[in-house]
Amino acid sequence: MPVSNTDAARIGFFLAVLIGLATGPYWADRGTMRLLIEAFYFLALAQLWNLLAGYSGLISVGQQAFVGLGGYMLFTLTMFAGMPVVVALPLAGVLTGLLAWPTAMVAFRLSGPHFAIGTWVIAEVYRLSFAQISALGGGSGISLPTDIVRGMADGRAARESMTYWIALAIMLAVIFGIWVLMRSRVGLGLGAVRDNEEAATSVGVRTVRLKFGVFVGVAAMTGMIGALIFLQKLRITPEAAFSVNDWSVLVIFIVVIGGIGSLEGPILGCILFFVLREFLADLGSWYMVILGVISVGIMLLEPRGLWGMVNRKRRFTLFPITRQVDQNP
Amino acid sequence: MSILLEAKGLSKNFGALRAVDGVSLSLGAGDTLGIIGPNGAGKSSLFNLIAGVMAADAGQVLWQGRDIINLSAAERCRAGVGRTYQIPKPFGGLTVYENLMVAAEFGGGGAADARALCRSILDQMELSHLANAPAGGLRLLERKRLEMARALATRPKVLLLDEIAGGLTDLECDSLIAAIRDIKAQGVAIIWIEHVVHALFAVVDRLAVINFGAKIAEGPPKATFDTPEVQSIYLGIEA
Numbered sequence: 001m002p003v004s005n006t007d008a009a010r011i012g013f014f015l016a017v018l019i020g021l022a023t024g025p026y027w028a029d030r031g032t033m034r035l036l037i038e039a040f041y042f043l044a045l046a047q048l049w050n051l052l053a054g055y056s057g058l059i060s061v062g063q064q065a066f067v068g069l070g071g072y073m074l075f076t077l078t079m080f081a082g083m084p085v086v087v088a089l090p091l092a093g094v095l096t097g098l099l100a101w102p103t104a105m106v107a108f109r110l111s112g113p114h115f116a117i118g119t120w121v122i123a124e125v126y127r128l129s130f131a132q133i134s135a136l137g138g139g140s141g142i143s144l145p146t147d148i149v150r151g152m153a154d155g156r157a158a159r160e161s162m163t164y165w166i167a168l169a170i171m172l173a174v175i176f177g178i179w180v181l182m183r184s185r186v187g188l189g190l191g192a193v194r195d196n197e198e199a200a201t202s203v204g205v206r207t208v209r210l211k212f213g214v215f216v217g218v219a220a221m222t223g224m225i226g227a228l229i230f231l232q233k234l235r236i237t238p239e240a241a242f243s244v245n246d247w248s249v250l251v252i253f254i255v256v257i258g259g260i261g262s263l264e265g266p267i268l269g270c271i272l273f274f275v276l277r278e279f280l281a282d283l284g285s286w287y288m289v290i291l292g293v294i295s296v297g298i299m300l301l302e303p304r305g306l307w308g309m310v311n312r313k314r315r316f317t318l319f320p321i322t323r324q325v326d327q328n329p
Numbered sequence: 330m331s332i333l334l335e336a337k338g339l340s341k342n343f344g345a346l347r348a349v350d351g352v353s354l355s356l357g358a359g360d361t362l363g364i365i366g367p368n369g370a371g372k373s374s375l376f377n378l379i380a381g382v383m384a385a386d387a388g389q390v391l392w393q394g395r396d397i398i399n400l401s402a403a404e405r406c407r408a409g410v411g412r413t414y415q416i417p418k419p420f421g422g423l424t425v426y427e428n429l430m431v432a433a434e435f436g437g438g439g440a441a442d443a444r445a446l447c448r449s450i451l452d453q454m455e456l457s458h459l460a461n462a463p464a465g466g467l468r469l470l471e472r473k474r475l476e477m478a479r480a481l482a483t484r485p486k487v488l489l490l491d492e493i494a495g496g497l498t499d500l501e502c503d504s505l506i507a508a509i510r511d512i513k514a515q516g517v518a519i520i521w522i523e524h525v526v527h528a529l530f531a532v533v534d535r536l537a538v539i540n541f542g543a544k545i546a547e548g549p550p551k552a553t554f555d556t557p558e559v560q561s562i563y564l565g566i567e568a
Binding site for chain 2: 185188189191192195196199200201202203204205206261322323324
């Protein structure tokens with residue numbers, strides 16, 4: 001297939017961003033790197049939530065269940081099974097995916113708003129359950145022992161670089177993974193399920209199987225991100241691990257202001273969110289009030305978010321998904 | 330002639346209301362059957378039972394002799410039952426072409442020539458100029474054409490058409506009739522629920538009449554329609 005000018009420009013842009021971000025540990029100071037790691041995992045969480053809500057019509061406010069599960073899995077696997085961090089991290093994702101299976105069996109009995117509330121309730125059940133496990137510190141939480149942290153890499157700088165690259169790799173895998181998925185047959189089926197589930201079954205889409213697969217897959221990736229988050233934080237408590245505010249409200253804010261139903265939207269939303277936070281974080285609770293006002297304002301002006309505003313004519317996409325028929329063959 | 334689709338004693342209750350009451354039908358390959366009946370007679374419910382969107386309380390649906398009553402709507406579509414909805418249900422966030430691609434990839438077995446199939450159906454249904462338009466923005470006639478096009482993309486052996494001509498102008502209706510005759514000529518069997526009786530007469534070989542959920546008559550279209558019983562039910566004309 002010939003490479004058009006827009007394709008070449010796109011590849012060039014991706015490469016420039018990739019090189020810029022991959023060399024982060026060589027040009028960024030510690031504070032910037034911490035901020036970027038946080039931005040990477042928030043963007044990955046936002047893209048995953050957008051895959052559920054924007055592309056598949058599954059509006060969950062309980063993704064903190066899987067962030068928390070992943071985090072606790074990492075602590076359990078490294079502290080009690082003696083696994084090295086690099087093994088425990090992906091395994092935490094796999095185990096979270098396995099636990100998402102029964103979770104989905106419960107949640108999928110509900111639909112629409114009931115599904116949303118149901119996922120939240122399930123996440124609360126997980127939070128309360130982990131607060132009962134005294135081996136993991138119960139309600140007051142537990143810190144990752146220093147020898148496990150030291151086992152990751154020699155020296156603090158090397159450790160921080162490694163965390164940075166893992167976060168970057170997960171974010172890129174999530175974004176490009178979703179892009180590939182949405183361009184595949186599965187992506188078509190998900191769009192159909194989102195737009196009209198009954199009609200989707202009538203054209204042969206096995207809707208339950210498809211939604212189940214996406215939910216479990218997203219949960220596994222979310223669990224791996226949760227493991228990364230608490231590897232960076234070095235301490236986990238039920239409140240932090242299963243926080244609806246951090247892992248659902250802020251993530252939904254990022255997706256909604258950026259533009260739901262696109263891959264570009266969450267990227268814009270994530271940038272705006274971190275810029276706002278840098279300027280407004282000192283304002284205390286006014287910070288959340290201002291975030292709320294901004295998201296309501298954007299939703300009223302343009303339901304497709306910031307990306308919908310800058311790209312009103314849908315002329316340009318960074319991640320083309322739509323299948324086109326060539327009108328001038 | 331071999332029987333393709335057979336319904337035996339299909340029944341469905343909604344609370345105390347018996348929406349479908351022991352309806353039996355049979356359809357051979359390439360057959361065309363029209364169904365008429367007053368509003369609320371249970372015609373669309375009958376389609377939902379045949380297509381598997383709704384579970385029957387009693388009765389069987391046989392597909393080429395095999396009982397498919399426990400198969401989901403998706404599996405029945407894959408077997409060869411295509412359907413349209415009375416109120417079109419397009420995938421509004423997808424383009425017209427993508428609407429067909431979903432059907433071809435999932436219901437049509439995802440053959441290698443899915444793209445070519447979709448393009449030829451778009452041509453056949455006169456939707457090619459809208460291929461890249463979002464399906465949510467279509468007008469009524471276009472939505473109805475899309476319903477049919479999408480059902481065709483699943484490569485059905487039987488096509489269930491639910492009031493596809495309702496709400497259209499005479500001119501639009503005529504063009505739709507021509508399109509359905511095309512489909513019939515391709516050998517696809519059709520069951521067509523319709524209030525626009527002249528449209529039915531232009532296409533179907535047999536007519537069935539449903540009232541209060543039960544089939545009360547079936548036979549050659551004009552003769553069946555002209556019986557006093559059908560006239561009194563359908564048009565309120567005293568026999």
